[in-house]
Amino acid sequence: MTKPKRSSGAWLRSPLASAYLQSLRRELATWCRDPDEIEVIVQEIESHLAEARHSGESVASAIRLLGPPRELAESYAVVSFESRRSRSSQLAAAWASASRVAQTAAAGIMIALAAGTSVLSFVLGLGAILGAVVLPFVPARLLEPTLRLGLPQLVVLLAGALLLTLAFALGRWLVHHLRLLRRGRATQTRADAARDRHPAAGLIPFPKPTVDPEEELRS
Amino acid sequence: MTDDWNAQVRRGLLELCVLSILDRETTHGYRIVTRLAACEPLAANEGTVYPILRRLRKRSLLDATWEESPAGPPRQVYRLTRSGRLRLDALRQQWRDLSLAVDQLVDDREAREAAT
Numbered sequence: 001m002t003k004p005k006r007s008s009g010a011w012l013r014s015p016l017a018s019a020y021l022q023s024l025r026r027e028l029a030t031w032c033r034d035p036d037e038i039e040v041i042v043q044e045i046e047s048h049l050a051e052a053r054h055s056g057e058s059v060a061s062a063i064r065l066l067g068p069p070r071e072l073a074e075s076y077a078v079v080s081f082e083s084r085r086s087r088s089s090q091l092a093a094a095w096a097s098a099s100r101v102a103q104t105a106a107a108g109i110m111i112a113l114a115a116g117t118s119v120l121s122f123v124l125g126l127g128a129i130l131g132a133v134v135l136p137f138v139p140a141r142l143l144e145p146t147l148r149l150g151l152p153q154l155v156v157l158l159a160g161a162l163l164l165t166l167a168f169a170l171g172r173w174l175v176h177h178l179r180l181l182r183r184g185r186a187t188q189t190r191a192d193a194a195r196d197r198h199p200a201a202g203l204i205p206f207p208k209p210t211v212d213p214e215e216e217l218r219s
Numbered sequence: 220m221t222d223d224w225n226a227q228v229r230r231g232l233l234e235l236c237v238l239s240i241l242d243r244e245t246t247h248g249y250r251i252v253t254r255l256a257a258c259e260p261l262a263a264n265e266g267t268v269y270p271i272l273r274r275l276r277k278r279s280l281l282d283a284t285w286e287e288s289p290a291g292p293p294r295q296v297y298r299l300t301r302s303g304r305l306r307l308d309a310l311r312q313q314w315r316d317l318s319l320a321v322d323q324l325v326d327d328r329e330a331r332e333a334a335t
Binding site: 055 | 247248249250252253265266267269270271273274277288289290291292293294295
């Protein structure tokens with residue numbers, strides 16, 4: 001943005017205004033590292049003082065209404081901090097959203113793997129147990145040689161039992177996490193609905209009480 | 220405590236007031252300050268207005284250009300952007316909803332007090 005040339009004659013900066021603007025520049029430099037930004041702020045305040053004087057107001061009165069340079073600089077600092085916090089909160093929100101998607105995707109993959117493993121374990125375990133129980137009674141001539149693993153019956157039974165236990169454990173884990181996922185979505189939906197019911201949320205910051213209200217009423 | 224509350228409420232409403240003024244006219248900071256000062260309940264510390272203008276500009280709700288001034292140094296003139304108008308519409312609606320809700324609460328309490 002290009003600034004026009006200074007208008008000649010009308011504004012003669014008073015010593016009071018000069019001192020005020022110098023102090024303001026110094027206070028701004030305590031938190032603002034950008035000299036261009038400091039200069040723009042100081043020039044705007046100088047313009048304000050000039051307009052006030054042009055309107056018939058005294059420079060001293062205009063300075064009093066602006067407030068001490070330190071407080072004015074602090075107001076600008078708060079605004080700058082809010083902008084930075086807003087930007088970082090937007091980034092944080094985006095990161096949180098991406099994390100949620102990644103977590104959901106990872107959870108989905110884990111659930112699919114767990115479900116597949118659970119089903120496979122169940123089938124194998126049941127098959128092993130049935131095989132261990134039934135096979136000794138089936139005549140050898142009816143069985144293909146490959147079906148006889150040569151393992152003791154007890155070992156096959158134990159393996160089957162382990163596989164079934166694994167299948168049930170994975171099944172319980174699956175049910176538990178599916179319930180958690182459903183509950184998490186319900187909580188988020190209730191929070192969003194509550195926020196939507198209060199349109200004033202965020203418009204006016206309610207002051208934090210500095211005294212106990214009951215104590216104040218008693219006094 | 221009432222003064223603190225009053226100051227907090229005015230500070231919260233300042234953005235709405237500044238955007239409303241700029242909706243009517245493209246103007247500079249001193250004019251905005253004097254417009255606010257003309258409404259006594261809204262008279263804000265002048266040191267509060269300029270940082271708010273800066274914040275609104277950083278959020279692209281306002282545009283600012285320098286122009287010559289008969290008072291001497293150039294002055295920044297502000298105007299609403301399209302985003303600023305959308306923001307103003309949203310704040311206006313929020314203000315209507317809020318003031319309606321508060322009025323209902325306050326009127327309800329006054330009616331009960333009058334009945335007792």
